Amino acid sequence: MGHAGLQLVSDMYMQELCERLIQRFDCDQVVHQKADLSLLRVDKDKLESTLFYLKTHEGFVHLSFVTVIDYIEDDIFRLSYMLHNYDSKSDLAVQAEISRTASTMHSIHHLWAQAWTYQRELKEMYGIDFPGSPRVNDEFCLEGWDGPPPMLRDFDTAKFCEERFVDREGRESQDIKQTMRENLYPERGES
Amino acid sequence: MNDVNDKLKIKSPSAGSPPGDGKGPASAQLENAGLSLEEQQLFCDAAPVPYEPYSPEFLERFHNWIRANSMWVLAFGTGCGAIELNPLMTSRFDANRFGIQMRPTPRQASVLIVAGYSSIKTLKRIIRSYEQMQGPKFVIGLGICTINGGMYWDSYNTIKRLDRYLPVDLYITGCMPRPEALLAGFMELKRKIKAGECDGANRYVKDFEWYKANQKKVIKKWDMPDYNW
Numbered sequence: 336m337g338h339a340g341l342q343l344v345s346d347m348y349m350q351e352l353c354e355r356l357i358q359r360f361d362c363d364q365v366v367h368q369k370a371d372l373s374l375l376r377v378d379k380d381k382l383e384s385t386l387f388y389l390k391t392h393e394g395f396v397h398l399s400f401v402t403v404i405d406y407i408e409d410d411i412f413r414l415s416y417m418l419h420n421y422d423s424k425s426d427l428a429v430q431a432e433i434s435r436t437a438s439t440m441h442s443i444h445h446l447w448a449q450a451w452t453y454q455r456e457l458k459e460m461y462g463i464d465f466p467g468s469p470r471v472n473d474e475f476c477l478e479g480w481d482g483p484p485p486m487l488r489d490f491d492t493a494k495f496c497e498e499r500f501v502d503r504e505g506r507e508s509q510d511i512k513q514t515m516r517e518n519l520y521p522e523r524g525e526s
Numbered sequence: 527m528n529d530v531n532d533k534l535k536i537k538s539p540s541a542g543s544p545p546g547d548g549k550g551p552a553s554a555q556l557e558n559a560g561l562s563l564e565e566q567q568l569f570c571d572a573a574p575v576p577y578e579p580y581s582p583e584f585l586e587r588f589h590n591w592i593r594a595n596s597m598w599v600l601a602f603g604t605g606c607g608a609i610e611l612n613p614l615m616t617s618r619f620d621a622n623r624f625g626i627q628m629r630p631t632p633r634q635a636s637v638l639i640v641a642g643y644s645s646i647k648t649l650k651r652i653i654r655s656y657e658q659m660q661g662p663k664f665v666i667g668l669g670i671c672t673i674n675g676g677m678y679w680d681s682y683n684t685i686k687r688l689d690r691y692l693p694v695d696l697y698i699t700g701c702m703p704r705p706e707a708l709l710a711g712f713m714e715l716k717r718k719i720k721a722g723e724c725d726g727a728n729r730y731v732k733d734f735e736w737y738k739a740n741q742k743k744v745i746k747k748w749d750m751p752d753y754n755w
Binding site: 477478481490492493496499501 | 646647650673674675679680681682683685686687690743744745746747748
């Protein structure tokens with residue numbers, strides 16, 4: 336488990352912490368990834384208070400990142416908030432699931448000011464709205480984007496490119512394995 | 527191996543693009559519709575004019591010889607390929623011995639290297655920089671991405687063919703081309719300039735409307751003058 340020499344946290348610490356959180360916030364599921372990394376899933380309405388508690392009571396004062404995974408099959412977005420504790424040198428990912436069709440989430444910019452940048456990115460790339468987050472509707476890294484949010488899994492990039500950009504005539508796709516065998520290693524048979 | 531090379535051979539830059547009907551510069555006055563009324567007063571609204579070669583001809587040839595020996599490159603790293611320019615300029619490959627040097631401003635540069643992929647956002651800056659360069663000016667497309675999109679062939683935010691947006695004088699293919707390939711490319715550009723074959727800037731003027739239409743098709747937020755001079 337982890338780096339033997341560097342490990343500062345015992346397994347017990349993380350387990351106890353997670354048990355406390357489960358009692359207090361009625362979390363669904365805990366994955367102990369490593370001794371110093373755990374995943375925790377809470378209801379989306381309890382996420383804000385969970386993060387607030389972790390920040391003020393448990394020493395998880397640093398928000399490392401906010402990210403989202405698009406589970407198109409289950410029609411959900413899974414948001415992950417990765418927190419870091421400088422004292423115990425451990426990480427905790429708090430996850431919340433929201434509906435993919437009505438994708439709105441509570442903003443946490445009042446807990447960590449840097450969160451609004453992540454929220455702005457998620458708004459542009461996945462179309463998830465964070466009401467009240469500063470400048471959330473501004474352009475983040477795309478300029479004058481007029482298509483659907485580009486990181487959604489049902490956004491067909493190849494089709495979009497075909498419509499917007501022009502291929503060079505004569506460009507053809509080849510089966511690399513087949514082409515290399517025919518042109519470079521003709522003496523080698525089927526393997 | 528030869529068959530492979532034949533298959534992979536890239537067509538010449540002019541293939542399948544600008545109409546080249548030589549209609550000449552579009553209208554004398556550009557609309558600058560992307561700017562506010564206030565800003566329209568601040569920017570030039572004249573269309574570019576073609577470059578007239580010196581006459582008699584030997585004077586033009588003499589000037590071409592000078593241009594070929596003082597290729598000043600705009601130090602604008604437009605993509606990942608710019609990383610190959612650093613070893614090119616420093617002691618190992620020392621491009622300075624061929625009269626190639628970096629300039630910090632488009633006003634002093636005559637060669638623009640579009641190094642690798644260019645996203646829509648970068649393309650806008652590339653166009654601005656290119657148009658601000660003084661003629662005669664040359665464009666080098668560096669890397670496969672400028673030729674047919676390369677590994678970004680299905681990227682929603684990256685152009686596939688540079689020659690639809692800017693007149694490309696020379697391509698150096700590869701992903702990434704090594705500094706040796708770049709040097710070979712510069713030597714080829716030098717030969718072409720000396721032979722008077724690099725008429726990219728004039729092509730840009732002649733097919734100005736075609737290039738602008740292509741540029742505006744992908745750059746949706748056009749908040750700059752139609753011709754940046």
